[in-house]
Amino acid sequence: MQIHRCRFADYIPKAVNAIECTPPTVYQQRLAVGRANGDIEIWGIYGGRLLYEKLIPGIVNGSLEALAWTHQTKLTAEDLELFDTKVERDAAKKRLVEQPPRLFSAGLNSVIVEWDIAKLVPKAAVDSYGGAVWCMAPNHAQTQLAVGTEDGHIRIFDITDGKLTYQRCFNKIKSRILSVAWSHDDETIVTGSADSCVRVWTASTGLIASRMTLPKEGKLPTLVWAVKVLENRTIVSGDSRGHVVFWDPVMHVAQQDFRAQGADVLCLAASEGGNTVFASGVDPKVTQFKLFSGSKPVDSLTDRGMGLKKKQKEKKSDKSVNGMGPATKWQLTGFRRYHTHDVRALCVSSEKPWPLLVTGGVDTQVTACAATDFPNEHPLRQPCFPPSDTVISVAPKAKTVLQHQETTLKLWELGKAEPVSESLGSKMESGQGLQIYERQKDLLRMEVTTKTHILSSAISSSGNLVAVSDSAGPKLYCIMRASDDNSVARAHRLRGFPPANFVPEYSENRGVTGFRFTSDEKRVVMTTADGFVSIVDVSEWRANKFVTVRRHCGHRTSKDQVEADAGCDDVATSPGKIKKAHPADAGMCTIVKMAVSHSDKFVATGDCSGLIVVSEMDGMHNSVVTLPRPHGRKEQLTSLAFDRSDNLVITTVLNHVYVWDVAKSALTEWSAKHSCTGIPMPFERNMDFVMGVVTNAAEPSVVYTWATNHITRIDLAMGPGPKRSVLNIHKRKHIETEILKEVHEEKEQADRRFEQLTIKRKKRESISAPPVDGDARDSAMEVESEAGGASMEELAAEKDWSLNNDWSLTYVARLREAGINFDEPHNFRMTQRYQSLMHASFIDDNTMVVIERPWIDVASMLPLAYNRHRFVR
Numbered sequence: 097m098q099i100h101r102c103r104f105a106d107y108i109p110k111a112v113n114a115i116e117c118t119p120p121t122v123y124q125q126r127l128a129v130g131r132a133n134g135d136i137e138i139w140g141i142y143g144g145r146l147l148y149e150k151l152i153p154g155i156v157n158g159s160l161e162a163l164a165w166t167h168q169t170k171l172t173a174e175d176l177e178l179f180d181t182k183v184e185r186d187a188a189k190k191r192l193v194e195q196p197p198r199l200f201s202a203g204l205n206s207v208i209v210e211w212d213i214a215k216l217v218p219k220a221a222v223d224s225y226g227g228a229v230w231c232m233a234p235n236h237a238q239t240q241l242a243v244g245t246e247d248g249h250i251r252i253f254d255i256t257d258g259k260l261t262y263q264r265c266f267n268k269i270k271s272r273i274l275s276v277a278w279s280h281d282d283e284t285i286v287t288g289s290a291d292s293c294v295r296v297w298t299a300s301t302g303l304i305a306s307r308m309t310l311p312k313e314g315k316l317p318t319l320v321w322a323v324k325v326l327e328n329r330t331i332v333s334g335d336s337r338g339h340v341v342f343w344d345p346v347m348h349v350a351q352q353d354f355r356a357q358g359a360d361v362l363c364l365a366a367s368e369g370g371n372t373v374f375a376s377g378v379d380p381k382v383t384q385f386k387l388f389s390g391s392k393p394v395d396s397l398t399d400r401g402m403g404l405k406k407k408q409k410e411k412k413s414d415k416s417v418n419g420m421g422p423a424t425k426w427q428l429t430g431f432r433r434y435h436t437h438d439v440r441a442l443c444v445s446s447e448k449p450w451p452l453l454v455t456g457g458v459d460t461q462v463t464a465c466a467a468t469d470f471p472n473e474h475p476l477r478q479p480c481f482p483p484s485d486t487v488i489s490v491a492p493k494a495k496t497v498l499q500h501q502e503t504t505l506k507l508w509e510l511g512k513a514e515p516v517s518e519s520l521g522s523k524m525e526s527g528q529g530l531q532i533y534e535r536q537k538d539l540l541r542m543e544v545t546t547k548t549h550i551l552s553s554a555i556s557s558s559g560n561l562v563a564v565s566d567s568a569g570p571k572l573y574c575i576m577r578a579s580d581d582n583s584v585a586r587a588h589r590l591r592g593f594p595p596a597n598f599v600p601e602y603s604e605n606r607g608v609t610g611f612r613f614t615s616d617e618k619r620v621v622m623t624t625a626d627g628f629v630s631i632v633d634v635s636e637w638r639a640n641k642f643v644t645v646r647r648h649c650g651h652r653t654s655k656d657q658v659e660a661d662a663g664c665d666d667v668a669t670s671p672g673k674i675k676k677a678h679p680a681d682a683g684m685c686t687i688v689k690m691a692v693s694h695s696d697k698f699v700a701t702g703d704c705s706g707l708i709v710v711s712e713m714d715g716m717h718n719s720v721v722t723l724p725r726p727h728g729r730k731e732q733l734t735s736l737a738f739d740r741s742d743n744l745v746i747t748t749v750l751n752h753v754y755v756w757d758v759a760k761s762a763l764t765e766w767s768a769k770h771s772c773t774g775i776p777m778p779f780e781r782n783m784d785f786v787m788g789v790v791t792n793a794a795e796p797s798v799v800y801t802w803a804t805n806h807i808t809r810i811d812l813a814m815g816p817g818p819k820r821s822v823l824n825i826h827k828r829k830h831i832e833t834e835i836l837k838e839v840h841e842e843k844e845q846a847d848r849r850f851e852q853l854t855i856k857r858k859k860r861e862s863i864s865a866p867p868v869d870g871d872a873r874d875s876a877m878e879v880e881s882e883a884g885g886a887s888m889e890e891l892a893a894e895k896d897w898s899l900n901n902d903w904s905l906t907y908v909a910r911l912r913e914a915g916i917n918f919d920e921p922h923n924f925r926m927t928q929r930y931q932s933l934m935h936a937s938f939i940d941d942n943t944m945v946v947i948e949r950p951w952i953d954v955a956s957m958l959p960l961a962y963n964r965h966r967f968v969r
Contacts, residue, residue: 097792097942100510104536105488105499105934105947108957109480110135112456113440114163117141118197119238120368120446121169123680127445127454128165128199129462133502134158135549136201137482138213139462140704141447142732142749145476146454146464147785148483149704150609150688152216153549153567156503159203162232167197170237172256196683198255200241202229208243208253210260213684215605215625216551217567220260226251231275235282235299242285244273250287250297266302269295275323275333286331288320294333296348306348313337321362321377326370334361340375340385342426352426356383359962365442367451367467371395373426374453374470376439378962382455383431384470389424430471434463437961459958461951476783479804479932480954484688485735485788486552486610488947492939494559496539497947500550505564507540507555507575507585510945539585540575554611554620561637562587563620565608570594570622574637592640597666598622598630598647609687614696619645619713621699623687627651629701629711646670650709650718651687651701653677670716672709681705693738694791698758700744702733710744710758721746721756724763726772737789739812740796747786747801751779755812766812774816776924778823779808787933794941802936807946808926816923822915823926835910843903 114130127139127146134154140147154160169192171185179185202208206227212219226245234241234255240263241253250266250273271291278285284305285297296306310318310333319336326332329345338357341350359378366373371387371394386393437458444467445452453467455475463475481487488499495510512534544550546566553564555575562573572593578584599606605625612621618635629648636642646668649661653675661671681704689702692713700721702708708721721744723731731748739745743764744756752775755767763771784803791799797813808823810816822828908918916922935947 097944098513100939100943100945101930102497102510102536102945102947103950103953104508105497105949106506106953107481107487107499107501107934107949109460109954111440111458111460112462113160114201115441115443115454115456115462116163116165117443117445117454118165119167121167121193122165122197123678124684125445125447126197126684127443128163129456130160130163130201130441132160133549134160134201134203136160136163136199136211140732140749141445141452144447144450144452144466145749145783145785146452146462146478147732147734147749148478150216150686151482151484151551152211152213153551155205155548156546159205160201161203161228161230162201164200164232164234164241165197166200166234166238166241166255167195168238168256169193172237172239174256194679196680198258200232200234200255200260202232202243204228206245208232208241208260214682214686216607216609216686217605217625222253222260222262224251225249225262225265228272230272231287233276233278235278236280237282240282242276242278244276244287246272248272248289250276250285250302264302266297267304269293271317274319274321277323277325279325279329280327284325286323286325288323288333288335290317290319292318292320294320294323294331294343296331308343308348308350310335310337310339310341319360321360322364322375324364324366324373326366326373328370330370332364332366332373334364334375334377336360338377338379340364340373340383342385354385354426354428356385356428357381358964362438362440363442365444365453367444368446369394372467374442374444374467376442376455376457378438379964380435380437380439380457380459380962381431381433382439382442382453382470384429385426386429387424388427393427393429394424432471432475434465434475434477435459435461436955437958458961460954479934479949480951481932481934481949483785483787483804485935488935489554490935490937490939490945491555491557491559492937493557494555495939496555496559497935497945498553498555498562500553500564502549503544503546505540505542505544505550505553505562505587506538507562509537509539509583510939511536537583539583540587542587544571551607552610554613556613556617556620557615558617561613561617561620561634563608563611563613563622565611565622567605567607567625569606570608570611572620572634572637572642590637590640590642593634593637593642594622594632595642595644598632598644599624599626599628600647600660600664600666602660603628610690612690612692612699614692614713615694616696619696621690621692621713623690623701625686627657627685627687627703629687629690629699629709631699631713646714646716648699648709648711648718650711650720651685651703651707653707654682668716670711670718672718673720675707677705689733689736691736691738691744693742693758694740695742698738698742698744700736700738702736702746706730706732708733708736708744708746710756719758719761723748723754724772726750726752734785735788735801737791737799739791739799740793745789745799747789749785751775751782751786753786753799753801753810764812770816774819776816776821776823777819778821779924779926782806788936790937790944792938792942792944800936800944802933804933805930806926806928807930807933807936808924811923814921814923818915818917818920820915821917821922821924823924824928825925826927826929828916831914831916832911835914836907839903839907839910842906 110131110133125141129137136152199211206224210220226247228246231244248269252263254263271289275288294308322334324332331343340356342352357379362377373385376382439457441456443454451467456462460480462478465473465475497508499506548567572590573587603626607625608622610623631646633643648670650672691700746754755764786801931950
């Protein structure tokens with residue numbers, strides 16, 4: 097097999113400016129990661145690992161400085177007056193709890209935006225009335241939003257009942273407000289500003305209750321970049337001196353002052369109980385502080401098996417736990433450097449039983465580790481690019497690669513290598529490079545006029561058509577090569593695309609989350625932000641004629657949606673079926689995965705809730721894929737693809753591989769037997785989820801799964817092999833070589849030992865004859881001494897061991913101990929030689945394209961990092 101190993105894709109990620117986790121009242125924990133360019137990534141938290149779900153594209157030339165999740169679960173005073181009876185109040189409270197969380201963002205463009213997380217568009221937007229927004233925080237009742245602005249005001253916005261309205265403004269200070277936090281009783285607000293002060297405000301009156309001043313270093317004021325209010329009312333601040341200060345909640349004086357960082361402290365995060373605090377900043381080390389009662393740390397991150405009543409009883413009996421007793425103190429308990437540049441965001445999730453510490457910053461990477469095991473836990477580093485198969489697409493026939501980023505489309509033509517004869521190719525070792533006689537060509541770089549950043553893109557098989565979409569709607573371009581210069585391509589937009597009816601009139605969102613061209617390029621399948629799967633005929637694109645052929649609505653399962661879709665007669669429409677689901681899913685659900693079968697008969701789509709629908713391309717039938725629930729857990733999909741037999745291959749967050757027989761609407765025999773229990777442990781426990789599945793026409797029964805750190809070949813015609821096995825083919829080869837060398841050396845040593853004992857035996861036999869004279873007797877004694885006194889039984893045993901021992905069995909046994917078993921078929925062949933995979937696909941029989949984005953290339957484009965002085969003795 098030939099592999100095009102490409103590193104020319106120049107995706108440039110943006111810095112992480114904010115990370116926020118959903119409140120603990122949300123049943124499925126998610127993470128919002130805000131980038132400097134305004135993009136917001138939504139990640140799901142599954143079993144202590146992060147799964148990239150989707151991207152909310154930011155506005156062109158936008159910015160993002162702060163994020164906030166809210167989830168109101170308590171009735172307000174007005175609600176209590178409105179609902180008189182307990183039954184009405186309980187019903188109203190239940191409706192609140194079932195609502196999906198709300199996401200807000202703000203930045204230097206002075207606009208506060210609430211996002212529709214399902215449709216990936218703004219739901220509401222209001223002016224901050226004070227210029228650039230530097231910080232934002234909701235109160236613990238989730239009813240108000242406090243915003244700190246450039247003009248020195250704190251402004252309160254009302255967010256009850258789905259609203260986002262300006263409510264009131266606090267007194268002005270002569271400095272911009274950089275950080276804000278609410279107390280747990282929502283009675284006070286704490287702010288940090290650019291004038292060396294930490295202020296405590298009375299939330300009801302908007303007046304300053306107390307001001308705490310930090311010392312300056314030189315003539316410049318100290319910038320208070322971060323503040324937190326813990327559950328025991330202790331105030332924590334991080335400033336530009338690199339200090340983390342713990343303030344007394346009653347007297348408002350500094351209790352403890354730590355020089356935690358070598359430079360500015362930019363962010364703080366606290367555990368749910370408030371007895372563990374994390375800090376980081378320009379000096380990219382993450383520092384941990386713990387509250388100690390006497391000589392023992394106050395455990396707050398997890399219950400660790402302690403009953404809740406018992407824990408509450410211990411808190412009441414131990415006054416030091418509430419932070420007010422003289423025996424309590426904070427200690428710096430450890431630090432780790434997970435990043436190379438400034439850390440701008442920290443977050444501790446509320447997932448049970450093990451919360452995650454998530455970090456991000458200028459080096460564009462998001463890292464996660466178990467907060468309870470910090471600083472001994474090694475972090476799981478997410479790739480700097482979106483780990484999804486929507487950023488890059490490949491045209492197999494044209495051998496071109498398309499990439500989008502923000503508002504730019506980039507097109508390359510793959511290079512060519514010297515042809516290799518079959519006889520020579522059979523003798524070449526795996527991984528051996530070929531001589532390149534033509535490098536890749538940069539064909540096109542085009543700025544697309546869009547309102548938001550590009551949401552999705554795709555290129556047809558011949559490379560003639562390119563589809564692209566932002567949140568406003570899709571566009572279609574034809575790619576033409578210049579007649580005089582084949583190394584230059586031009587893009588021409590095709591008017592008339594999309595047809596007006598590719599979504600119904602009642603659909604307010606025309607953004608496309610995914611494109612797939614059929615293999616004959618006569619149709620393009622589009623998944624929209626409203627949950628439609630539209631099939632558009634593009635066969636007459638030269639005449640600018642486009643027709644919506646069919647519309648599938650299998651992901652629209654609410655009663656109102658199904659009734660509206662059933663009454664739509666402008667296009668052949670296949671309505672979904674009413675499905676009872678958690679109300680929060682409707683507010684978060686977006687189609688994020690799609691695959692078209694190689695025969696162009698079926699299209700499969702999957703959404704964030706785990707619903708997978710297989711639809712007929714030319715028919716009205718929709719079928720829902722039902723996956724088993726191992727250990728009672730719902731499987732969330734990570735990729736979809738069809739194999740060469742039109743069976744649907746599905747990978748999940750548990751790294752299980754399912755194969756769904758579309759014709760029978762059931763799992764295949766292989767999948768029913770092996771998917772849940774037979775997957776080898778090195779593959780199943782890999783910390784990187786599978787991002788894509790591809791097939792090779794030359795191997796009909798084989799699929800290749802790929803993640804950021806591996807490509808794995810799986811033969812669906814044979815069993816998975818041993819549960820505990822070495823899957824990495826390069827590591828496997830190394831182990832086999834080392835064990836073979838070891839066994840060979842042991843055999844040579846045994847042979848030499850046998851020869852030596854044979855010589856001794858012959859000498860012993862020579863002295864058994866009666867000596868002739870005295871000199872002969874002395875000579876026999878010398879020979880006996882040289883023989884070492886070895887007995888004939890020892891010689892016979894050594895001879896039998898050396899001659900009759902089967903060294904091949906020894907070799908096989910040693911391999912079995914190392915995790916390589918020749919008695920069972922070796923499946924799941926994995927290679928981990930690639931770095932940060934962005935894409936993998938086949939462009940021809942036995943010809944694969946692998947596109948990498950090595951971290952070292954990204955790091956070379958980053959700004960200068962904090963310079964630590966190191967003194968070597």
